[in-house]
Amino acid sequence: MGLLKESRGSDPLIMGAVAYDQKVVTIWDGFQQYFRTRDLEFDYVLFSNYERQVEAHVRGHVHIAWNSPLAWLQAERLAHRLGRRAEAICMRDTDRDLRSIVLVQSDGAIATVADLKGRVVAVGASDSPQATLIPLNYLAEQGLEPGEDFQVTVCDVLAGKHGDHIGGERDAVRALLRGDAAAACILDANHLAFAREGTIPGGAARILAQTPAYDHCNFTVFDDAPAEPVARFRDLLFGMAYGDAEVRPLLDLEGLKRWVPGRVSGYQQLDAAVDRFGTTDAFVNTLQAQCK
Numbered sequence: 001m002g003l004l005k006e007s008r009g010s011d012p013l014i015m016g017a018v019a020y021d022q023k024v025v026t027i028w029d030g031f032q033q034y035f036r037t038r039d040l041e042f043d044y045v046l047f048s049n050y051e052r053q054v055e056a057h058v059r060g061h062v063h064i065a066w067n068s069p070l071a072w073l074q075a076e077r078l079a080h081r082l083g084r085r086a087e088a089i090c091m092r093d094t095d096r097d098l099r100s101i102v103l104v105q106s107d108g109a110i111a112t113v114a115d116l117k118g119r120v121v122a123v124g125a126s127d128s129p130q131a132t133l134i135p136l137n138y139l140a141e142q143g144l145e146p147g148e149d150f151q152v153t154v155c156d157v158l159a160g161k162h163g164d165h166i167g168g169e170r171d172a173v174r175a176l177l178r179g180d181a182a183a184a185c186i187l188d189a190n191h192l193a194f195a196r197e198g199t200i201p202g203g204a205a206r207i208l209a210q211t212p213a214y215d216h217c218n219f220t221v222f223d224d225a226p227a228e229p230v231a232r233f234r235d236l237l238f239g240m241a242y243g244d245a246e247v248r249p250l251l252d253l254e255g256l257k258r259w260v261p262g263r264v265s266g267y268q269q270l271d272a273a274v275d276r277f278g279t280t281d282a283f284v285n286t287l288q289a290q291c292k
Contacts, residue, residue, distance in 0.1 A: 012041040013229040015219075016053045016062035019046040020164035023253055030250040034240075040232050049160025050127075051283055054078070057222065058291060064089075064230065067220045068162035069129045069270050074280050075220050076264075081288045088218035088262030089234050094255055095216040096266065099188045100135040102209040103176060103200075110182055113142045113209050119182035121146075122153045122172035127279065128163025129270050130216070131172065135185035137273035138211045153181055166190055170199055177204060215266025 017028060028044045035042035045062055047053040050071040057065045058078050067075060072088060079086040102121075104110040110119070116139070124131025132154065136146045146152050155171035163169070169186040173194055176184035186194070188210065194200045219237075221230055237259040240247045251257065274280050 012043040013064065013226065013233055014062045015042070015044045015064040015066060016056055017044055017046055017066040018050055018053055018068070018161055018164065019048060020158070020161045027250060027253045030253075034247065034250070035233070035236060038236055040229065040236060042233070050074070050162050051160060054283075055287055057220070058082070058287065060224070063221065063225045064233065065220045067218055068164060069214075069216050069218075069267055070127060070133070070162045070274070070279070072218055072220055072264075073267060073271060073274055074284060075222075077280060077284050078287060078291075079222060081284070082291055085223040087221050087223070088264050089221055089230065090237050090259050091215065091218040091262050092254065092256035093258050093260050095218065096260065096263075097213040098130065098216055099213055100130050100138070100185060100211045101188050101191055101207045102135060102139070103173065103184045103186065103191065103205045104182065104208045105176065105179075106203055106206045108182070110208060113139065113144065116144055116183055117149050120151045120153055120175075120180065122155060122175040122181035122184045124155055124157070124166070124168035124172055124186065125159050125161070125163050126154050126156050127159055127161075128168060129214075129273075130187040131163050131166075131169045131185050131190075133273040133277065133279060134211055134214060134269050137269065137276055138209070140276060142209075166193075170194065173199055173205070177201075183208060212269060213266070214269045215263065218262045 017024060024046065032042050050068055053065055054071050054074045056062055057075060076086045110116065123136060126132060140146060144150055153175060155168040157167035157171060158165040169190050172184040172186060175181040240251065240259060242248055242251055242257045
């Protein structure tokens with residue numbers, strides 16, 4: 001039995017989140033105040049990496065986890081093996097239908113994905129879905145096997161945070177612009193951000209390829225989570241309106257306009273990448289054995 005399974009009454013609903021940036025404290029302090037003024041006792045625990053968060057969640061130390069897409073797959077696969085059920089109950093509007101891109105130098109000789117054969121491709125953190133796993137799987141599906149048909153340079157900034165800290169993507173772009181790599185894999189939205197901040201000078205890079213759309217983070221619960229507080233939590237999120245001056249700063253910090261129902265259909269590409277590269281095998285196998 002999880003340590004929090006018997007939570008009831010005035011006991012707080014406990015959420016886990018990963019501290020990928022200093023603003024995370026500001027965000028969840030704000031949500032805590034918002035929930036408490038609406039009769040939901042809520043608290044949160046911060047983790048330094050998603051693996052510890054998934055472990056704490058499956059062991060019952062938190063009721064809800066704000067999970068990266070890779071952490072969702074870790075939790076879902078663990079739940080399946082342990083005879084439990086994981087559910088994605090909510091996500092941001094901005095978590096739906098993301099794409100990753102492969103950038104090359106604008107004046108370079110790379111014209112097609114096939115031209116990357118024998119070249120170097122720079123990617124983000126080793127556990128980043130958007131800057132490593134999904135785009136490398138995409139290239140493999142196009143006929144170029146990572147590590148065999150081309151060399152991969154991993155820009156492993158803050159591994160364990162699943163690419164939430166985008167420093168690895170910046171480093172991948174810088175490797176491209178220096179000529180140390182023929183291509184760089186990043187999130188499409190970060191392409192625009194890097195251009196605005198000057199990391200990518202105007203006209204220096206162009207998009208060679210783009211992945212199909214996929215989904216990103218979600219709030220995850222297991223089937224032993226306290227039903228009434230979780231339902232209240234979800235209803236309060238859905239009730240947040242961007243036009244409300246009280247909540248708009250929190251939504252801006254968390255990068256959304258509205259909360260939407262969770263869905264899992266958008267994780268198929270990452271699921272295939274994890275199967276191809278064995279990304280979660282060691283972690284899931286070890287934790288499964290410990291939890292039996």
